[in-house]
Amino acid sequence: MYSCAVSTVHVLLGLLASRPRHGYELKREHDTRFPAAKPLPYGQVYATLGRLERDGLVLVDGTEQDSGPERTRYAITERGAHALGRWLAQVEEPAPYLGGTMQTKIVLALLTRRSAEPYLRAQREAHLTRMRELTARKSDPGAPMADVLAADYAILHLDADLRWMETTMNRLNDLRAEVGA
Amino acid sequence: MSAQDQPLIEARTIEKAFRATQALRGVSVAIGPGEVVAITGPSGSGKSTLLHCLAGILRPDSGEVRYAGRRIDTLDETERTLLRREHFGILFQFGGLVPELAAAENVALPLLLARHGREESMTAARSWLERLGVAECAGLRPGEMSAGQLQRVAVARALVTRPRVLFADEPTGALDTVSGEEVLALLLYAAREQGSTLVLVTHDNQIAAYADGEIFLRDGRAASEEGARSGVRP
Ligand SMILES: Nc1ncnc2c1ncn2[C@@H]1O[C@H](COP(=O)(O)OP(=O)(O)OP(=O)(O)O)[C@@H](O)[C@H]1O
Ligand SMILES: [Mg+2]
Numbered sequence: 001m002y003s004c005a006v007s008t009v010h011v012l013l014g015l016l017a018s019r020p021r022h023g024y025e026l027k028r029e030h031d032t033r034f035p036a037a038k039p040l041p042y043g044q045v046y047a048t049l050g051r052l053e054r055d056g057l058v059l060v061d062g063t064e065q066d067s068g069p070e071r072t073r074y075a076i077t078e079r080g081a082h083a084l085g086r087w088l089a090q091v092e093e094p095a096p097y098l099g100g101t102m103q104t105k106i107v108l109a110l111l112t113r114r115s116a117e118p119y120l121r122a123q124r125e126a127h128l129t130r131m132r133e134l135t136a137r138k139s140d141p142g143a144p145m146a147d148v149l150a151a152d153y154a155i156l157h158l159d160a161d162l163r164w165m166e167t168t169m170n171r172l173n174d175l176r177a178e179v180g181a
Numbered sequence: 182m183s184a185q186d187q188p189l190i191e192a193r194t195i196e197k198a199f200r201a202t203q204a205l206r207g208v209s210v211a212i213g214p215g216e217v218v219a220i221t222g223p224s225g226s227g228k229s230t231l232l233h234c235l236a237g238i239l240r241p242d243s244g245e246v247r248y249a250g251r252r253i254d255t256l257d258e259t260e261r262t263l264l265r266r267e268h269f270g271i272l273f274q275f276g277g278l279v280p281e282l283a284a285a286e287n288v289a290l291p292l293l294l295a296r297h298g299r300e301e302s303m304t305a306a307r308s309w310l311e312r313l314g315v316a317e318c319a320g321l322r323p324g325e326m327s328a329g330q331l332q333r334v335a336v337a338r339a340l341v342t343r344p345r346v347l348f349a350d351e352p353t354g355a356l357d358t359v360s361g362e363e364v365l366a367l368l369l370y371a372a373r374e375q376g377s378t379l380v381l382v383t384h385d386n387q388i389a390a391y392a393d394g395e396i397f398l399r400d401g402r403a404a405s406e407e408g409a410r411s412g413v414r415p
Contacts, residue, residue, distance in 0.1 A: 117399075124397065131390035139366070139391075155387060162386045166223060169399065 008040065008048045013057060013076055013084040014108030020061040020075035023049060033107060033179070036100060049074055057083055088114065091122045094130040096157045099164065106168060110176045117172065120165050127165075131158050187250065189214040189378055190235055190346065195244030195254075197230050204230040205241065206401040212394075214345075217369060217379040219389035222398035228382045229350055231398065235380060236269055236348040237261040248346075266295060270344035270377070272335055272368075274351040278323045285310060285319040288338045295342065309337035313367055329360040336364060340371050346378045353388060365391055 015021065015029050023045045031039045052058040057080035061073045076084070088109050092098050102123065109116040137143060138151035168175075188211040197205040204227045212218050212235075220228045233239040234246055237253045238261075246254040253264060265271065270291075278287045288306035293299065310316050313333040318326055326334065332352065339347055352368065353361030365388055372379040383389055396403055 121397065125395070128386065128390060128395055131386065132392075135387075135390040155390065159386045170223070 008044055009052065010084060010087045011104060011108070012048055012052065013080050014112060016058060016074060016076040017081060017084055017112040020073050022064060022071040022073045024071065034104060052080065084112070089119055091126045094127045094158055098161060107179055110179050117169065120169055124162060124165055127158050127162050131155055188212055189249060191247040192235060193245045195234055195241040195246060197234060197239065197241045204401055205234070208401070208403045210396055210403065212378060212380060215376050215378055216394065217372065217392045218381065218394045218396060219392035220380065220382045220396045220398065221384065221389050224384070226398040227401040228398055232348055232350055232380060232382050236271060237265055268345050270339035270342060270347040272339040272347065272349040272352050274354040278331065278335060280323050283320050283322055284315070284326070284334045287334060288341050291338060291342045305341055309341050310334065313337050328355045329364065332356060332364050333367065336368050343375055344377055346380065347372055348380050350382045352381065361388065
């Protein structure tokens with residue numbers, strides 16, 4: 001049910017995994033940690049928290065009130081943590097422009113004190129499997145040139161993803177220090 | 182490799198250090214007959230070291246290496262040289278041809294070393310050069326050929342004994358993508374045609390995608406979760 005690409009659901013669960021937070025804090029955390037993503041509208045944060053609460057993935061942990069309005073603080077439940085763990089480990093369908101999703105998974109994995117390497121290795125394998133299929137297709141002597149060109153295009157993009165994953169593996173320690181986990 | 186196949190090459194938790202450098206930290210591998218496997222990973226991750234251990238060039242410090250069910254890491258230098266000469270073909274990034282010999286003589290060399298007759302060896306060498314599209318280079322010395330031609334000659338030399346296993350370390354490393362893929366295609370075609378197993382070190386993902394399976398190394402390990410696990414899955 002929550003298996004789509006970069007989903008607000010999992011981002012919020014990931015941010016709640018380290019400690020309970022209220023909606024405003026979640027929005028701020030999201031926007032600073034994922035500057036390449038579009039800023040999260042408040043409305044979407046509250047709507048998503050509502051759905052997560054309904055499904056038992058988060059619960060209300062208390063309310064806070066300073067000078068301003070009352071704020072509801074949310075905490076992740078065991079079910080929520082489980083759903084997050086599954087999503088973080090789940091390999092993405094190899095396709096162009098996955099950068100955002102992969103990066104989000106890696107940052108959230110480190111933030112929640114997991115190792116990002118098993119995910120990266122599994123994702124590498126999925127990409128290489130796809131590249132093998134495309135390579136076999138274009139190596140077929142009877143393949144029409146149009147198919148060969150399409151396969152070349154997809155292969156070069158998958159290769160770019162793979163190289164990004166390799167670079168990222170070498171940067172995991174620095175990234176871990178930066179996310180403060 | 183399917184479960185019922187007996188692996189042709191098998192390594193179990195091999196470790197290898199060069200003084201202070203731990204190059205392999207418990208790598209396990211199983212490669213089936215006729216399989217084409219790529220060993221990949223960043224520079225310094227242990228790819229060449231693993232290839233050399235599998236090919237009986239280096240002896241691991243611990244763990245086992247088996248070829249056709251037989252331990253080869255316990256063999257002495259002479260026995261391993263004989264094994265390599267009879268069963269393995271080995272191909273390096275920069276050809277490794279003898280500079281004083283013409284291409285055809287370079288290709289004939291492994292046959293001559295295995296005590297085949299000169300005429301027969303030269304004929305076989307010429308027909309391999311022809312198959313690899315470099316017949317016109319037969320009389321040229323390595324210094325007189327382009328990188329692409331050199332590598333084709335080196336492929337011919339590695340295949341001329343019809344080895345059961347061909348070990349190649351960055352065989353296309355000195356070539357651009359197009360001629361690299363051409364040489365690789367020839368190598369794969371020849372290997373598949375004669376049922377040779379091919380173990381190929383490469384840092385190029387597009388080359389690795391020609392193989393049936395991958396052993397991805399990082400810091401001398403084939404997988405991060407555990408020290409010992411097959412890098413190749415069915
Ligand atoms: N003969 C040797 N003496 C000392 N150290 C060595 C020797 N051979 C390899 N090493 C070291 O062992 C490690 C693994 O080396 P190896 O050559 O297997 O890596 P590689 O993955 O093949 O790298 P590359 O992609 O650069 O060829 C490196 O740290 C290397 O410096
Ligand atoms: Mg090497």
